[in-house]
Amino acid sequence: MTANDSRPTRVGSNTQLVGAGHNPFDFHGFVNPPTVRASTVLFPDAGTMEAHGQKYTYGTRGTPTTDALCTAINELEGAAGTILLPSGLAAVTVTFLAYLAAGDHALIVDSVYGNVRRFCDTVLTRFGIEVEYYDPSLGAEIETLFKPNTRLVHLEAPGSNTFEMQDIPAIAAVAHRHDAVVTMDNTWATPLYFRPLDFGVDVSIQASTKYPAGHADILMGTASANARRWRRLKHVHGELGICGAPDDAYQVLRGLRTMGVRLERHQKSALAIAEWLEARDDVARILYPALPSFPDHDIWKRDFKGASGVLSFVLAVAPGRDFKVRAQGFLNGLSLFGLGYSWGGFQSLALHVDLDDRRVLRAPNEGPVIRLHIGLEDIDDLKADLARGFDAAG
Ligand SMILES: *Cc1c(COP(=O)(O)O)cnc(C)c1O
Numbered sequence: 502m503t504a505n506d507s508r509p510t511r512v513g514s515n516t517q518l519v520g521a522g523h524n525p526f527d528f529h530g531f532v533n534p535p536t537v538r539a540s541t542v543l544f545p546d547a548g549t550m551e552a553h554g555q556k557y558t559y560g561t562r563g564t565p566t567t568d569a570l571c572t573a574i575n576e577l578e579g580a581a582g583t584i585l586l587p588s589g590l591a592a593v594t595v596t597f598l599a600y601l602a603a604g605d606h607a608l609i610v611d612s613v614y615g616n617v618r619r620f621c622d623t624v625l626t627r628f629g630i631e632v633e634y635y636d637p638s639l640g641a642e643i644e645t646l647f648k649p650n651t652r653l654v655h656l657e658a659p660g661s662n663t664f665e666m667q668d669i670p671a672i673a674a675v676a677h678r679h680d681a682v683v684t685m686d687n688t689w690a691t692p693l694y695f696r697p698l699d700f701g702v703d704v705s706i707q708a709s710t711k712y713p714a715g716h717a718d719i720l721m722g723t724a725s726a727n728a729r730r731w732r733r734l735k736h737v738h739g740e741l742g743i744c745g746a747p748d749d750a751y752q753v754l755r756g757l758r759t760m761g762v763r764l765e766r767h768q769k770s771a772l773a774i775a776e777w778l779e780a781r782d783d784v785a786r787i788l789y790p791a792l793p794s795f796p797d798h799d800i801w802k803r804d805f806k807g808a809s810g811v812l813s814f815v816l817a818v819a820p821g822r823d824f825k826v827r828a829q830g831f832l833n834g835l836s837l838f839g840l841g842y843s844w845g846g847f848q849s850l851a852l853h854v855d856l857d858d859r860r861v862l863r864a865p866n867e868g869p870v871i872r873l874h875i876g877l878e879d880i881d882d883l884k885a886d887l888a889r890g891f892d893a894a895g
Contacts, residue, residue, distance in 0.1 A: 514577075514693050515761040522573025522754060528565075536751045537564040562739060566747040570754045571723075577692040577757075578705050580725035584738040585745025589708020592722025593617045593686060594624070596704050597653065599737035600682045600730075603629035605652040610667065611861040612637045612660020614686060618858055634860045640668035644675045651679055656702070657686040658695075659801070662813055662854040662872055663862065664788045666797035669804060673701025682730060688712075693764060694807035703730040711845025712809065715756040715763055718846075721749050763847075763877065767810030770883065771875040777884055778814050783891050785817040785867035810875040811844050813854060816894060818868035827894050828853040828869035834893025837878060837886040844874035849883055851890075 523534040539560035544550035557564065563571070571583040586592040593614070601607055609621055611634040621632040635646055637660050654676045658667040669685070676683045685702040687695055691712050697705035707713065709721040722745075726734045738744075768791070775789045787794070790801035791808035801808070818827050832840055838851040854872050856864035864870065875883065 517576060518693075518757050518759075518761050521576045521757065522569040522571075534566055534569040534751070534754070536747055537566045538747050539564050561742055561744045563744075564747050566754075567745055567750045570745075570750040570757075573754060573757060574692075574707075574723050574725055577696075578725040579696055579698050580705065581728040581731040582735055583723050583725040584734055585750060586722040586724065586738075586743055587745060587749075588720045589688060589706075589710050589722040590614075590616050590620070591743055592706045592708065592724045593655075593684075594620050595738060595741060595743055596684050596706060596724045596734065597621075597625065597655075598741065599734045600653050600684075601625065601628075601630050602652075604650060606631045606633065606648045606650045607653045607655065608633055608635050608643065608646055608651060608681075609655045610635060610637050610657050610660060611859055612663055612665050613655065613657050614661045614688075615855075615858060617655075617686070636861045637665035637667050640671035641675055643672050644678075647675070647679050647681075651681050653682045653684060655684045655686070659689055659790050659797075662788075662856065662870065664790055664795070664797075664813065665862070666790055666800040668800060669697070669700045669702065677701070689809055689811060690805055690807070691760065691764065691809065693761060694809065695805045698725070698727050700804060703727050704734065708845075709753045709756075710843060712760055712764060712767075713753050713756050714845070715760060716846055717843065717848065719749050719752045719756075721745055721753050764807065764809060766877055767875055768808050770877075770880050771808065771810040771812055771873075773880050774873070774875050774883060774887070775812055775814075778887070781891070783817050783894070785815040786865060788813040788815070788870070809845075811872065812875070813870050813872045815865045815870055816868040824869040825853070828871060831871060831890040831894035834890040835886055836889070837882060838873065838890075846874075847877045849876035849878055849886075850874040 525532050528535055542557045567585050574583040586595055609632055625632055656667050673683045683702045684704045685697045686706045687697050688708040688711050704724055704726045706724045709723055772791055775787050775792050778784045779787050789812035790797055832851055838849045841850050844850055851873050854870040
């Protein structure tokens, strides 16, 4: 499926990112693919039209620009096919709609991205799908939760905001014995640091909004399936009519070219900040899989090739003091870290994590959880900014 057949097949990930998805000589030698916007595509004659006998037929079914991004993602994920969605959230919800039907039972990890939980509890439930949340620490023991109608197991590792790791190969093996589809939200690691399909996952999902786009200006999602599960995903995507826009696909492909070097920097800075935080008395705990003291560090080390720039810490608060007041004091003391949702862009961000929706897991009791996205700024400036936050928190 590679666009550029003359390139060597076994190359490093940064080399792969530079060439993925577009062969310049397919379009006059231009290094980047053209942005092809379309609803209507013309057919040369009635017979071709009747037979849908050409590669492109209508804008919702893809253009050379959206195809370039899908081909690049297929290469990175080792996937049979990739669909584009208008957001990371839609990449998860459309994947669920592809494989679930009324009467099915779905197992969803309790550390799931919050908006996915809301989709499950409202839309899926309304359509007669039974949703059950499971503890991310379950490996092969997840088998006890399986029912005859369990059709899908959804993973997210590390988990949103609290960063629990999962034993992905163990869970996938159990799910496949029960013929359930294994889906995974791999937004944190990107396929550069973890390739879900190599570990038994059937559909790997990414919010391209985050590191692939990389500049806080694009919303997009991808879902990439292995050969066994690809046909269904492709058809349901076409039937729902929820497609990715060519201009956004162009920008995400552009972002991919530099994703490797950006991630290296995010990782280096995040680890330095995590170690700096760990040495402070006003920090109770750090939630970051790359830190050796993190309980799930061994699983991360076994399966992942790297860590990205998102981590949380628990602000130590004296007994009886209000968590929210302390958290807001900390956040209001920051000036380089922006207060805002999402992550994966160039700027550092911070927020107070709300864990009230968790069903199985318990929120840390030592203090409020603060999530940080470590951006591309100079590390010493970020440390100084965090120090101002700690002073402001009192
Ligand atoms: C941000 C995020 C999403 C959703 O992406 P959007 O493009 O913002 O809808 C999904 N999963 C995870 C893990 C995320 O962090």
